[in-house]
Amino acid sequence: MPADAHRTKAAPxxxxxxxxxxLTQRQEARRRRILEACARLASRGGFDxxxxxxxxxxxxxxxxxxxxxxxxKIHLLVATMRDQLEHLxxxxxxxxxxxxxAAERVAGTLMxxxxxxxxxxxxxxxxxxxxxxxxxxxxAEVEQVFRRTTAIxxxxxxxxxxTPEQLSAVxxxxxxxxxxxxxxxxxxxxxxxVGVDIETVCRLIDLTAPPRHGNT
Amino acid sequence: MPADAHRTKAAPxxxxxxxxxxLTQRQEARRRRILEACARLASRGGFDxxxxxxxxxxxxxxxxxxxxxxxxKIHLLVATMRDQLEHLxxxxxxxxxxxxxAAERVAGTLMxxxxxxxxxxxxxxxxxxxxxxxxxxxxAEVEQVFRRTTAIxxxxxxxxxxTPEQLSAVxxxxxxxxxxxxxxxxxxxxxxxVGVDIETVCRLIDLTAPPRHGNT
DNA sequence: CGACGATCTAGAACAAGTTTCAGAGTTGAT
DNA sequence: ATCAACTCTGAAACTTGTTCTAGATCGTCG
Numbered sequence: 001m002p003a004d005a006h007r008t009k010a011a012p013x014x015x016x017x018x019x020x021x022x023l024t025q026r027q028e029a030r031r032r033r034i035l036e037a038c039a040r041l042a043s044r045g046g047f048d049x050x051x052x053x054x055x056x057x058x059x060x061x062x063x064x065x066x067x068x069x070x071x072x073k074i075h076l077l078v079a080t081m082r083d084q085l086e087h088l089x090x091x092x093x094x095x096x097x098x099x100x101x102a103a104e105r106v107a108g109t110l111m112x113x114x115x116x117x118x119x120x121x122x123x124x125x126x127x128x129x130x131x132x133x134x135x136x137x138x139x140a141e142v143e144q145v146f147r148r149t150t151a152i153x154x155x156x157x158x159x160x161x162x163t164p165e166q167l168s169a170v171x172x173x174x175x176x177x178x179x180x181x182x183x184x185x186x187x188x189x190x191x192x193x194v195g196v197d198i199e200t201v202c203r204l205i206d207l208t209a210p211p212r213h214g215n216t
Numbered sequence: 217m218p219a220d221a222h223r224t225k226a227a228p229x230x231x232x233x234x235x236x237x238x239l240t241q242r243q244e245a246r247r248r249r250i251l252e253a254c255a256r257l258a259s260r261g262g263f264d265x266x267x268x269x270x271x272x273x274x275x276x277x278x279x280x281x282x283x284x285x286x287x288x289k290i291h292l293l294v295a296t297m298r299d300q301l302e303h304l305x306x307x308x309x310x311x312x313x314x315x316x317x318a319a320e321r322v323a324g325t326l327m328x329x330x331x332x333x334x335x336x337x338x339x340x341x342x343x344x345x346x347x348x349x350x351x352x353x354x355x356a357e358v359e360q361v362f363r364r365t366t367a368i369x370x371x372x373x374x375x376x377x378x379t380p381e382q383l384s385a386v387x388x389x390x391x392x393x394x395x396x397x398x399x400x401x402x403x404x405x406x407x408x409x410v411g412v413d414i415e416t417v418c419r420l421i422d423l424t425a426p427p428r429h430g431n432t
Numbered sequence: 433c434g435a436c437g438a439t440c441t442a443g444a445a446c447a448a449g450t451t452t453c454a455g456a457g458t459t460g461a462t
Numbered sequence: 463a464t465c466a467a468c469t470c471t472g473a474a475a476c477t478t479g480t481t482c483t484a485g486a487t488c489g490t491c492g
Contacts, residue, residue: 027469053449061471067449067450067451071450072449129348129351132345133345139402146404165416172413176392176395179392193384197391201392201417207423240488264478279441280443280483
C-alpha cells in the first residue's frame with residue numbers, strides 16, 4: 001500500500017465552531033442526530049443505557065461513523081454535556097439572578113442549574129460520570145465543559161475584571177458544584193445538603209469581592 | 217431446584233472490621249494479595265492496566281474468587297483507595313501539621329497528601345477515577361473513603377466540636393481536594409494552580425472558626 | 433476418620449466498547 | 463460527465479469486564 005494512502009483528514013468532530021473542517025449540512029445533521037440520540041438514551045437508563053450500538057442505530061448512522069464523529073463513549077457524553085450546558089447558559093443569560101452580593105447571585109444561579117439537572121437525573125448522571133471519568137485523551141473536550149461552567153459562574157458574579165484570587169475562587173466553586181452533583185447523583189447527599197454546601201463555597205467569592213464598595 | 221439452595225453467605229469483602237464474617241487467615245491473606253496486586257498494576261499502567269484477569273493471576277487467585285472478594289473493578293479500586301488512605305492518615309497523624317490558623321494547617325495537610333499521591337500518579341489516577349465513576353452500588357464503600365478524607369481534614373483543623381457550618385466547610389474542602397486532584401491528574405492544571413485553589417478553599421474553615429480568640 | 437457445606441479453581445461463555453475492512457455512496461475539481 | 467479522494471455502511475473481529483459451571487479443596491462437626 002502507498003505510504004501515505006490514508007492520511008486522515010481532520011475528524012468531523014473537531015471543535016464545532018473551529019475553522020478546521022466546515023462540515024456539510026448532512027454531516028451537521030448527523031452530528032446532531034447522534035447527540036440527540038445520546039441524550040435520549042441517557043435520559044432513560046443513564047450511563048449504561050448509552051450503548052454505542054444503540055446510539056448508532058437510533059441516530060441512523062453506522063457504528064464506524066459514530067466512532068468517526070466521537071472517538072469514544074466518553075467523548076460522546078462529554079460532547080453531550082457541552083451541548084446541554086450551552087443551552088443552560090443561554091437560558092440563564094436571559095434571566096440573570098437577583099441578589100445583593102456576588103455570593104448570593106452565584107449560589108442562586110447554581111441552584112437553578114441544579115434544579116434543571118434534577119429534572120433529568122439519569123442524563124445528568126451519565127454526563128457527569130463521563131466527565132470525571134475522562135482521561136487525558138479527552139482533556140480538550142473536558143476543558144471546554146469546565147470553561148463553560150466557569151463562564152456561567154463568572155457571569156453570575158457580575159465582575160468586570162476578576163483578579164487571580166477571584167478566578168481561583170470561581171474554580172473552587174466549579175469544583176464544588178461538580179462534586180456535590182456527583183455526590184447527590186450517587187445518593188450520598190440530600191438536596192438540602194447540596195444547597196448548604198453550595199452556599200458555603202459561594203461565600204468565597206465575597207471574601208475577595210466585597211458587596212459593592214471599595215476593594216483591597 | 218430447592219428454593220434456598222444457594223443462599224449466599226456474607227461475601228468475604230463485607231466491611232473489613234465488621235463482625236459479619238470472621239475471614240480465616242488464608243482469606244485475609246488472599247484479600248491482601250489482591251489489594252497489593254491491584255496497587256502494583258495501577259502503579260504501572262494506571263486504571264487501564266488494572267485488568268481483572270491480571271489482578272487474579274498476579275495475586276494467585278481464580279477470577280471467580282476475585283469477584284467474590286470484590287464484586288467489580290470499581291469496588292476493587294475503591295477498596296484499594298481506602299487502604300491507601302488509611303496508611304496516609306496514619307502517617308499524617310504521627311506528624312500533625314504546624315500552622316497558626318486552621319486554614320494553614322488544613323492546607324498544609326492536604327498539600328502533603330497531595331505530594332504523597334504525586335509519587336505514584338498512575339495509582340492515584342486509577343483510584344480517583346474509580347471513586348468518581350462509582351455508581352450507587354458502590355456507595356457504601358465510597359462513603360467510607362469520603363469519611364476518611366473528612367476525618368483527615370477534621371484532624372488538621374484541630375477543632376474539638378465542629379459546628380454544622382464547619383462541617384459543611386470541611387465537606388467543601390474535601391470536594392475541592394478530589395476535584396483538583398482529578399484536574400491535575402488529567403493534566404488540565406499545574407501543581408501551582410492546585411496549590412492556590414487548595415489555599416483558597418481552606419480559607420473557608422477560618423471563616424467560621426476565627427484564629428484563636430472568641431467566636432460567633 | 434468421614435461427610436457435608438462452603439469456598440476455590442479453571443475455563444468457557446457472554447456483554448459492550450472499540451477496531452477493522454471491503455465495498456457502496458458522496459463530493460469536488462476538472 | 464467523470465475521476466479521484468473522501469466518507470459512510472454493514473458486518474465481523476477483538477478486548478476486557480462480568481457471569482456461569484463443574485469439579486477439586488478446605489474446614490468443621492460428628
